[in-house]
Amino acid sequence: MNVVLLGPPGAGKGTQAERLIEKYGLVQVATGDMFRAALSQRTPMGLEAKKYMDSGSLVPDEVVEGLVEERLAGDDVAGGFILDGFPRNAHQAEALDRILSESGRALDLVLNIVVDPEVLVKRLTGRRVCRDCGGNYHMVFGPPEVEGQCSCGGELYQRDDDNEETVRNRLEVYRDQTQPLIDFYRPSGKLVDIDGSRSPDEVFADVASAVDRAGSAGVA
Ligand code: AP5
Ligand code: MG
Ligand code: ZN
Numbered sequence: 186m187n188v189v190l191l192g193p194p195g196a197g198k199g200t201q202a203e204r205l206i207e208k209y210g211l212v213q214v215a216t217g218d219m220f221r222a223a224l225s226q227r228t229p230m231g232l233e234a235k236k237y238m239d240s241g242s243l244v245p246d247e248v249v250e251g252l253v254e255e256r257l258a259g260d261d262v263a264g265g266f267i268l269d270g271f272p273r274n275a276h277q278a279e280a281l282d283r284i285l286s287e288s289g290r291a292l293d294l295v296l297n298i299v300v301d302p303e304v305l306v307k308r309l310t311g312r313r314v315c316r317d318c319g320g321n322y323h324m325v326f327g328p329p330e331v332e333g334q335c336s337c338g339g340e341l342y343q344r345d346d347d348n349e350e351t352v353r354n355r356l357e358v359y360r361d362q363t364q365p366l367i368d369f370y371r372p373s374g375k376l377v378d379i380d381g382s383r384s385p386d387e388v389f390a391d392v393a394s395a396v397d398r399a400g401s402a403g404v405a
Contacts, residue, residue, distance in 0.1 A: 186209065186211060186265040186293050186294070186396060186399065186400055187265055187266055187268075187285070187290060187291065187292050187293050187294075188205070188211065188265075188266070188267045188268070188292070188293065188294045188295070188296060188396065188399075189267075189268045189271075189272070189281075189292060189294070189295045189296070189370075190202060190267060190268065190269045190270075190296050190298065191295055191296065191297045191298070191363070191366060191367065191370070191376075192296075192297060192298030192299070192300070192381060193298075193300065193302070193305055193355075193356060193359040193363070193364075194305060194309060194352065194355040194356060194359060195300065195304075195305035195306075195308040195309040195312070195352075196298040196299070196300045196305065196381045197298055197300070197308075197381050197385060197388060198215075198269045198270065198298065199215065199218075199269060199319075199321055200321055200385050201296075201298065201385070201388060201389060201392050202215065202267050202269045203320075203321070204385075204389045204392070204393075205267050205392065205393075205396070206267070208393060209265070209396060210264070210265075211264075211265045211266060211267045212261055212262045212264070212265070212266050212267070213266070213267045213269055214253065214256050214257065214262065214266050214267065214268050214269065214271070215269035215270050216244075216249055216252065216253065216269075216270045216271045216273075217238075217269075217270045218269075218270075218319065219252060219256070220234040220235075220238060220244065221238075221344075230248065230252070233248065234248065238345070238346050239345060239346060239351065240351065240354060241346055241351040241352070241353075241354035241355035241357075241358060242354070242358055243273055243274065243358060243362065246274070246276045246277055246280070249271060249273075249277060250276075250277060250280040250284075253268075253271050253277075253280075253281070253284065254280075254284050257284055257285075257288070258288070268281075272366060273362060273363045273366075274362040274363060274365075274366070275362075275365065275366070275369060278366055278369050278370075292373075292375055293375065293399045293400075294375055294377065294395060294396060294399040295370045295373075295375050295376040295377070296376075296377055296379055296392060296395060297367055297370075297376055297377065297378045297379065298379045298381035298388070299378055299379065299380060299381055299382075300381040300382050301382060302356055304382060305352070305356060306349065306352055306353070306356070307325075308323060308326065309347050309352045309355075310347055310348065310349055310352060311323045311324040311325050311326065312324075312343070312344065312347055313329070313333075313341040313342065313343055314341065314342060314343075314344060315335035315337060315339040315340070315341055316339050316340045316341070316342055317335065317337055317338070317339030317340070318335060318337045318339055320335050320336070320337065320339075322335070322341060327385075329341060375399070377395040377399075379391050379392060379395065
């Protein structure tokens with residue numbers, strides 16, 4: 186099962202990916218997480234990506250596409266992947282088509298998670314992330330049991346791009362460049378709209394039934 190999670194910043198792509206990994210054993214390929222990991226190791230790519238991430242604009246296509254192509258060649262993704270945060274514009278969507286067709290693969294499902302922009306601003310400015318396991322919390326919608334601490338014991342931090350100004354720019358970039366991908370994927374019949382405004386468990390119930398339906402369609 187090869188899945189794309191499409192949706193604006195804060196829609197809950199990472200939150201739903203975590204649940205998909207647990208239930209279906211899929212491998213998450215999250216470009217934003219890969220850039221943050223590269224940055225924490227101070228690699229040239231991580232330092233380059235930071236310039237774009239801090240303002241909320243997109244890292245250049247050739248950098249992201251090269252990274253994804255390399256990652257999708259890994260043996261561990263042969264059993265299925267969840268792309269979280271890629272593709273983000275038409276050029277990347279075409280690159281993905283090429284990468285998959287060259288390796289005899291295809292997408293099974295594109296989940297379009299829909300949430301109102303003002304809710305997204307609240308979700309992102311209140312988000313806290315675990316430094317150790319990457320777990321996601323929210324100061325109001327899902328606070329940790331111990332303040333500042335993940336259930337794994339790791340320290341919670343706020344992403345540099347989760348301030349209001351950068352969040353608004355990320356939402357604008359989404360509207361201009363990523364939202365048009367809904368029309369790109371709709372005709373394939375593989376796109377399913379998910380109402381992401383409900384609780385994470387309610388959203389996941391719909392996500393899981395879309396995955397199950399796509400899975401049985403593939404077998405038939
Ligand atoms: P990236 O890391 O992908 O960030 P993003 O797309 O802005 O999305 P987020 O991770 O912020 O949101 P999410 O949908 O995962 O939400 P989450 O589950 O965490 O990208 C960052 C940057 O990297 C980009 O700006 C760009 O510069 C660069 N980049 C990455 N990919 C790129 C690409 N392909 N091309 C070019 N550049 C690229 O949830 C958010 C919060 O809400 C959390 O606190 C969570 O607990 C809470 N929450 C989640 N679901 C619910 C719910 N149902 N109800 C209430 N609260 C909820
Ligand atoms: Mg995310
Ligand atoms: Zn943790």
